[in-house]
Each structure stands twice: as C-alpha cells, then as structure tokens.
C-alpha cells in the first residue's frame with residue numbers, strides 16, 4: 480500500500496479518488512479510537528466541528544471511571560494512592576502538551592480555563608505605562624479575549640477605547656497580511672505594551688506567522704501572548720524557539736478533552752523564575768516543598784516555571800479525558816497529523832472551487848502556511864437553509880454571523896470520503912438554491 484503524498488497531489492472529484500486516499504492513510508486507524516455520534520439514518524455523522532468541540536476518545540470514559548473508582552475506594556487517600564495520584568495529576572499531561580506546543584515541559588501547565596488563564600497572564604505581562612499602554616489585537620478576535628483585554632486596560636486606569644489597537648485587513652480583504660502587521664509594529668510598536676493574537680483566528684481560520692510577529696514585536700519592546708484555542712493540536716507550534724512570552728489555550732477543541740475541559744498555559748522559561756513579575760497567587764502555584772506548611776503562614780514562594788502560575792489543585796475529572804486524547808497525539812505524532820490535515824483541507828478547498836456560480840467564497844487563506852484544518856466559507860445560499868441541508872445528510876459544521884460556515888476536517892478522525900461528501904452536499908445545496 481503506498482503512502483499518502485507529501486504535498487497536495489492533483490486532486491480528483493470522484494468518490495473513488497477520496498476512497499483511495501483513505502486506503503493509503505496511515506492515520507486511518509485512529510478514527511476507531513473516537514466515538515462518533517450517529518445521524519438520523521443511524522450512520523456516523525460527518526463531523527466537521529472539531530474546531531468547536533472535539534469528539535470523545537474511546538479511552539476517555541475508562542480513565543474518568545478509574546478516577547471515580549479511586550474516589551469511591553480510596554477517598555482522600557487517592558491524592559497519593561490512586562493509581563495516578565491526584566496530588567500531581569497535572570504533571571501527567573505536561574510532557575505531551577509541551578511536545579504539541581513546542582515547549583520545554585517546565586514552560587507548560589494544564590490549569591483553569593482559557594479566559595481565566597488569559598487574565599492571569601495579563602496580570603504578569605501587561606504592564607502599561609502612560610507612554611506604552613496599548614494592546615494590539617487582530618480584527619475579529621474572539622469576544623472573550625476582547626472583554627478580558629478591555630477589562631485589564633480599565634483595571635490599570637486607562638481608557639480601553641484609546642488603548643486597544645485593532646489590526647484590520649485591507650479594504651476588500653478578509654484576512655490580515657503579515658507585512659501589514661509588521662509595518663504596524665514598526666510604526667506604533669513603541670506605544671504597544673502587549674500583542675495578543677489568536678494563533679489561528681476563530682472566524683477566518685487564518686494562522687498567523689507567530690515566529691515573525693514575535694520577533695518584530697520584541698524588537699519594539701512589546702510583550703507577546705497568543706490565544707491558541709484554535710491552534711493547539713491543529714498547527715505546528717514552536718513557542719519556546721519563537722521566544723513567545725506566554726500563550727493560553729483550551730482543550731475541548733482539537734485536543735478532544737471534552738466540554739469545558741481544563742485549559743493550558745505556556746510561560747517562556749526566561750520568565751519562569753522572574754520574581755519581579757507581579758502575579759495573582761494561589762497555593763498550588765507555591766513551591767510543593769512548602770505548600771503544606773500552612774501553620775507557618777509562609778510568604779508565597781512560587782514554583783519555578785509555568786506551574787508557579789497555578790492557583791488551585793487540579794480538577795481531576797476534567798483532566799482525565801485529556802490524558803486519553805494526548806495519548807493519541809503522542810502515538811500519531813504532530814508531523815503526521817499536520818501532513819494529513821493539509822491534504823484533507825486542501826481537498827475540501829479543491830472541491831469547493833469546483834462548485835460553479837459563486838455560491839461560496841473561502842475566506843481562509845489559500846496559503847497552507849496560513850491555515851490549519853479549518854476553512855471558513857462565506858455563502859450566498861441562505862445559511863439556515865444550507866445548515867438544514869447539511870444536517871439532513873448527517874453533516875455537522877457550524878455557522879458564525881453574518882454568513883460564514885466553518886468546516887474543520889480533523890486528521891485524527893475525519894476521512895477523505897467525508898470531505899468528498901461535504902463537497903457534494905454543498906454542490907447540491909448551491910444547485911437547488
């Protein structure tokens with residue numbers, strides 16, 4: 480059996496072509512390690528919504544039940560005597576998370592949820608002065624980030640309307656050009672305290688050139704943080720080598736850890752032991768050696784590295800499914816996943832371009848270095864009508880106001896025939912509208 484091609488082959492529109500790609504897919508076996516909801520016809524749904532909530536790994540239930548049993552059988556002793564002791568449970572996910580984030584293990588911690596982590600990071604890394612008070616974000620950033628940013632600006636006594644700087648695409652374009660972002664940094668970098676971008680923008684699916692942006696921002700003396708909700712487990716990341724100051728993410732999208740699952744945080748090692756950084760402290764961020772000397776009421780002594788930003792003891796039941804998913808990432812390898820992802824998404828793009836009549840417009844960049852799995856598609860077909868047509872065929876995608884559908888074929892569990900099916904359904908919906 481020959482392997483999948485390394486780069487986009489000449490694609491073909493027939494279902495047989497998609498079937499052949501599936502036969503040659505070395506990652507095909509991973510699909511059976513996930514639970515795929517059934518559609519009305521009793522068949523597995525064509526689930527293209529892993530950018531919103533990833534599917535449940537088959538192994539997740541067993542790991543959660545293991546913790547439930549440990550709680551039932553050992554109660555408080557489970558902190559040290561469970562088969563995976565709860566006391567340092569968060570460390571079970573550190574190495575695989577570090578591999579996916581391109582980080583040193585000491586730079587990564589699983590904790591809280593994304594917006595909470597973003598606030599904690601801004602407490603440490605957004606240190607505005609009158610001359611340098613601005614935060615640069617991308618147009619159409621996720622609303623929670625904008626709320627967090629504006630409230631941080633206001634908490635420092637500055638005016639969010641003046642201090643928030645939004646980088647917008649050129650007139651008539653959907654996504655930002657790296658050269659424009661870099662020019663903006665050149666022109667206004669001295670006023671910017673912090674850059675906060677989505678590694679992959681949730682709306683457009685655009686992946687930013689994090690290496691170039693980080694370097695340019697640092698030349699201007701800005702701090703750099705990224706919201707990796709749509710990037711982690713989706714695109715290759717090298718946070719350590721790029722010198723990113725901090726990053727935050729959630730685990731319920733491409734990391735398949737379940738609804739509201741524990742989030743994650745990266746702090747570059749050059750900041751890991753910086754005692755001059757202000758931070759909001761909690762007992763779990765304290766050095767474990769003195770964490771339990773409660774009777775002495777000690778001063779907070781942070782653990783070195785990202786762990787020093789923890790507040791509370793780890794939420795075991797929310798971390799357990801993440802272990803199941805990260806095992807799959809380790810087994811499959813991020814390089815292989817990304818190679819398949821490019822083909823899956825490239826094939827969807829190819830099929831969309833073949834649909835005549837201008838019913839659809841892909842707003843995600845065509846440059847594969849500027850995107851991950853997701854294609855965001857503007858449509859002239861009425862979105863509710865289109866979504867109903869897709870649902871009738873067991874296809875799950877999502878819709879974002881005003882007229883954008885997001886499709887994310889995920890390499891761990893989606894197939895090329897599913898991409899073909901989505902292309903076919905979109906073709907038919909356009910023809911009958």
Ligand SMILES: Cc1ncc(COP(=O)(O)O)c(C=O)c1O
Pocket residue numbers: 592593594595621623624677681706708709729742
């Ligand atoms: C890009 C992005 N940022 C932030 C959030 C908010 O995440 P949380 O609810 O875990 O704080 C989301 C949630 O979907 C998101 O997609």
